[in-house]
Amino acid sequence: MAGKRRADVGRRRFMRLAGGGAAGVAVAGGGAFTAMATGVFEQPAPDLFANMPRSLALSLPQTPAEGIPLPPLPDPLEDGTATINPARRIPYADTSPDARAVEKDIPTALPFSFNRDGFKMVEDLPEALRPWRNRPTLWANVSPSTGEYHLNSQGVYMKYPKKPSGGYSSVGYDHPVGQIQFGLGCIASYRTETDPTRKALFLKRAKAQADRLIEKRVETRGAWYFPYPWDYSHHTHSGVSYKAPWYSGMAQGEAISLFAQLAQLEGISEGERTLYKGAADGAFASLLRADNAYPWVVAKDRAGYVWIHEYPFKTPGTGDFTYNGMIFAMFGLWDYYQLTRSELAEKLYDGCCTTIARYFSLLRNPRWFSYYCQAHRIPANTYHHHHITLWQQLHWHTNSVRFANQMDQLIDDFPSPAVKAGATIAIAKGTHTLYTVDTNATGDWYENEKTGAGRDKILSRKKVTFGRATQAPVDKRRRIQGAGIWYRISAGTYKGMWIGESWPNVFLRGEHLAVGYRVERTLTFRTGTDVTLFKFGADGVAGTMKTMRYDTSKTAKFDRRSVVNGRPMCRISAGEFAGRWVPANQVTTDGA
DSSP states (O other): OTTOOGGGSOHHHHHHHHTOOOTTTSGGGOTHHHHHHTTOSSSOOOOTTSSSOHHHHTBOOSSOOOOOOOOOOOOTTTTSEEEOOTTSOSSOOTTSOOTTOOOOSOOOSOSSOOOOOOOOOOSSOOGGGSTTTTOOOOGGGSSOOSSSEEEOTTSOEEEOOBOTTSSBOSSOBOOHHHHHHHHHHHHHHHHHOOOHHHHHHHHHHHHHHHHHHHHTOEEETTEEEOOBOSEEEOSSSTTOEEOSSBOOHHHHHHHHHHHHHHHTOTTSOHHHHHHHHHHHHHHHHGGGOOTTSSSOOEEEOTTSOEEEOSSBOSSTTOBOOBHHHHHHHHHHHHHHHHHHOOHHHHHHHHHHHHHHHHTHHHHOOTTSOOBSBTTTOOBOTTTHHHHHHHHHHHHHHHOOHHHHHHHHHHHHHSOOOOOOTTOEEEEOSEEEEEEEEOOOTTSOOOBOTTTOOBTTOEEEEEEEEESSOEEEEEEEEEEOTTSOEEEEEOSSTTTTOEEEOBTTTEEEOSEEEEEEEEEEEEEEEOBSSEEEEEEOBSTTSOOEEEEEEBSSOOEEEEEEEEEETTEEEEEEOSSTTTTOEEEGGGEEETTO
16 A cells, blocks of 8 residues: 555455454444544445434334244135036046046056156144144134125034025035145144143044045046046136036145045054055045046146146146145145155156156246246235245255245245234435325235236325334235335324335335244355345444455355345355345345
8 A cells, every 4th residue: 555545545445454344333433533533534334324323224113023924825626716516427427438537446656757856845844834724713713604705513514605696505515725724723722721621622623634535536447547627717817617526636635635634643542443445545646646547636848847736637648737735735745655655656756746846937927926837827815925934835845946046936936915003114314205006995906907006106205204213014015016015094184195115215124024944044245246244233222234245256155144224135044154144136045
């Protein structure tokens, strides 16, 4: 530096030499930092916090972080037309089988070869992370007696058709997935219930669903199939058009879960254990039959990837290629392996994971809702959040960072709009634009195909100036179509209006959408640019920032990713920066 004035040294360069902190954070250190703070440099960086107190921007409220919310279970008959023809014989007529259904013996091999990347099922997975444990049936819902779905006199969960005049039919019909999911929810509650009476009823309900499926099964091709007695068609998904009976890979896989989980419970008799183990075997056999005869639910695409089809089409090998239905079916493979240690289930599960990981790029729809299926690529506002939670479970079940990385992308594309009660945003001093947006009453995206209403159209805007930093309550944080992440103000003068997220000028206070990982992951700092590490203070107590720049690759371990004060961030878990947070857009993470 000989012969040069200090002012000729770039501010960022000097910060790195001095140890790297923002000017206002380290003023107390004196010396060179005092010079930085008093404007000696010719081109000082603008103060990020000129209009926002550090006590808000660099601290976290002392409230628990909420995780990813669990959406309601999907119904394979929703969004379409389901009707009953009482005259049609149900189930499938064994007296006139498909001429190609020549297989009679129980299958003992995979249906065909397929691509496998070596995904493994986690052996020591905690109970709470295993399939279906996150969806218990509430005690208040264990005996539904009215509505579209309720129990018949045998305690079986049935679907009751709507009457043109209003209300529902007095005659119920089977809905295999509905029965299975209700039964699995009862098993989840049975596992944790301590009251003997309630525990007994949860088990009774679960067995009633399993027994009904066994009673109504169709045995063909050496396997058990569970028929839908509904004619069903979907108005936007061409090819999803069925005359009863028809079969779904989602139902086949979920039935395996129900039977396999029942067979492993302590509270059943040995006779029941044998019955449900045999039922699991029969259902699993259906996933070992290819699409060379009817019925079928498993096929291989042209690239050699295996699919369990929620909606198999009439032409062999074709279907909707629905993502969520396949993953729910894969949970059955996971459960069956825990019961039997079947090598075939292990290989089929590996193949299905390989398919899901491979085709993630076709499911993803950057900065918007992911696609429901591969066949139609229609953005699925009602299924995007299912995809997030399903990818989270795939990460749990395999420890794969590929699924973790893909989940992160889905969260960033369209994060859950829910915020916890009492959520507030910090708003910096200055002028902001507020918007009214064409959403539904709850602030969610909607579309009226006939009128064109909805679609997050901007209805009006309003400039508002605040003389000092302030806060406002909000009830939504979500991506607005064609824009960024916005908040809906929930009370006060500007109730119902939206404001855009922009740290540190507008942000949701605290940690939001917290995601912990089953395995410690690795991030790599961006090279050739500043990377800022944050250590947040307690509520109202400003934390610190540390700015670094790396010219060569440097990695760190992280164990958590959250939206922290309005920014997606990764929490470093080891090394010199353990406990600090780094913005996700300043690093790359493993699993890509």
